[in-house]
Amino acid sequence: MKHYVGLDVSLKETSVCVLDEEGSVVTEAKVLSEPEVLVAYLRGLSLRFERIGLEAGPLSQWLHDGLAVGGFCATCIETRHAKAFLAAQQVNKTDRKDARGIAQMMRVNLYKAVHVKTVASQEKRALLTSRRFLGRRLLDLENEIRGLLRGFGLKVGAVKRRRFAARAEELLGNHAALDKVIRALLPVHAVALAQFDKLDTELRKVAREDPVCRLLMTVPSVGVVTALTFRATVDQPGRFSRSKALGAHFGMTPRRNQSGELDRNGRISKCGDEMLRSMLFEAANVMLTRDKRWSWLKAWALQVAKRSGMRKAKVALARRLAVIMHRMWVDSTPFCWTRKELAA
DSSP: OEEEEEEEEOSSEEEEEEEETTSOEEEEEEEESOHHHHHHHHHHHTOEEEEEEEEOSTTHHHHHHHHHHTTOOEEEEOHHHHHHHHHHHOSSOOHHHHHHHHHHHHHHTOOOBOOOOOHHHHHHHHHHHHHHHHHHHHHHHHHHHHHHHHTTTOOOOSOOGGGHHHHHHHHHTTOHHHHHHHHHHHHHHHHHHHHHHHHHHHHHHHHHHOHHHHHHTTSTTOOHHHHHHHHHHHOOGGGOSSTTHHHHHTTOSEEEEEETTEEEEEEEOOOSOHHHHHHHHHHHHHHHHTOOOOOHHHHHHHHHHHHHOHHHHHHHHHHHHHHHHHHHHHHTOOOOOSHHHHHO
């Protein structure tokens, strides 16, 4: 007889529910959220498991890989689908009921699987998110120092990040009380800047050594960070059957609300990965406003801008960049600057 397993994962413990083909509960338990413990528990049941499901979350990739090493094929399910299904099945939410609901989803085959990224992709992603975090904290520190100085009529003005600490010290003058406050923040700024530079250097090194990133950087206005973000987020290009699907997958297509005579197209959905979406929009913005090089892609985006405005043109260009970069990755071909090259 086939059996189906639902795992409701939390930080310390995981609720496990096993159902048979008819939907009857075979066993329920709570075990530690460790791959070895889960594997040992499932092996101890001596049952044939048709499907094992767990909701996508912070620990999902780690547990998924651990179960695979232990000989169990698990499936990460999409969180929005799981939330809608579980909300329809229960009034009071508990870990035990969530595990039973996930097992039921596995039994009736009513779920949407989520791609589990490879370890190499997770490592690149960790590098990108850490660099982004330090960059934002640096900006917060600089804005805090600017605000403190501005209250006393001291204006930092436009200055490069390397010169920011020296400029702040110049403005302190004879403000003894302010001097103590600012000098407590400047060492933090110096340390954060040094570590940001280390991560930035490592990021550029990883991108240079990756042939896919070098290929993606042949696209105008696509730099190191955008290429590596695309590489780490997509992970495996073969999981998309069509390149056009990337626009909707990363939330760059309009929402649609249709019911009877009502049919509205709204703003972009903004589902999927926010970091990649922002990087693609930034690349589109650079292409249309700063990059002086001409290409058929820029000409197409400017035509869209004439019809619908620059803002919509940037979103459309970001969406098309995702499609083009995926196709380049699949075909292993560099960017074509002219229509003739594209046709050839």
